[in-house]
Amino acid sequence: MELKELVGLKAAEYIKDGMTVGLGTGSTAYYFVKEIGRRVKEEGLNITGVTTSVQTKELATELGIPLKSVDDVPYIDITIDGADEISEDFQGVKGGGGALLFEKIVADHSKRIIWIVDESKMVKHLGAFPLPVEVITYGSICLFNRFEAKGYNPTFRKNADGSLYLTDAKNFIIDLHIGEITDPKALAEELIHYTGVVEHGLFLDCVDTVLVGTADGVKVLEARD
Numbered sequence: 174m175e176l177k178e179l180v181g182l183k184a185a186e187y188i189k190d191g192m193t194v195g196l197g198t199g200s201t202a203y204y205f206v207k208e209i210g211r212r213v214k215e216e217g218l219n220i221t222g223v224t225t226s227v228q229t230k231e232l233a234t235e236l237g238i239p240l241k242s243v244d245d246v247p248y249i250d251i252t253i254d255g256a257d258e259i260s261e262d263f264q265g266v267k268g269g270g271g272a273l274l275f276e277k278i279v280a281d282h283s284k285r286i287i288w289i290v291d292e293s294k295m296v297k298h299l300g301a302f303p304l305p306v307e308v309i310t311y312g313s314i315c316l317f318n319r320f321e322a323k324g325y326n327p328t329f330r331k332n333a334d335g336s337l338y339l340t341d342a343k344n345f346i347i348d349l350h351i352g353e354i355t356d357p358k359a360l361a362e363e364l365i366h367y368t369g370v371v372e373h374g375l376f377l378d379c380v381d382t383v384l385v386g387t388a389d390g391v392k393v394l395e396a397r398d
């Protein structure tokens with residue numbers, strides 16, 4: 174079994190009847206959502222899902238998982254999502270799949286967050302993976318130029334056909350190729366203050382548990398210990 178599937182199935186064990194569950198986005202979260210769909214159908218699992226992207230909403234709907242908008246629940250009990258990089262001190266980069274904005278809104282509304290990754294995502298310091306920044310389309314070239322002047326090596330995210338990628342909220346993504354991020358908190362603070370930046374992919378001090386798929390099985394890392 175693929176490591177992504179292994180952690181996706183393991184994560185589903187954390188879901189109990191009656192929970193409101195944040196459903197993440199990406200190829201790892203896919204296996205989790207599929208398993209939740211199976212349990213809803215075959216075992217009568219009674220949960221309410223809150224999705225983090227149009228892609229996950231379509232999958233969850235197809236699987237028959239009851240859904241609500243994040244605006245219609247008082248809180249989310251637990252959110253299971255993927256990540257692109259997780260540092261030794263449990264800071265994360267997300268948004269490789271383009272869903273960082275909705276993922277962060279759902280994360281902010283969640284009592285517990287579990288990230289599911291294969292071991293290739295666990296790093297000493299963040300920065301090998303490009304850092305996504307979601308920006309409104311108006312003025313995005315001005316922002317791009319400012320990032321370039323800062324030495325952040327920006328690139329506009331594009332689709333396979335070369336057109337500019339649009340997020341679910343109809344914004345652009347500028348990926349920053351910064352290299353090692355020595356002070357993620359300072360960078361997060363800087364990025365969010367550029368006019369036109371909607372959100373960035375630094376997810377700091379938010380994860381509770383990380384499930385890491387390894388060749389020897391799933392490792393459970395508690396971030397708050």
Ligand SMILES: O=C(CO)[C@H](O)[C@H](O)COP(=O)(O)O
Pocket residue numbers: 197198199200201202254255256257266267268269270271272273276
């Ligand atoms: O943040 C994300 C989407 O915006 C994903 O969780 C992240 O990109 C990991 O995806 P995958 O499990 O496919 O590697």
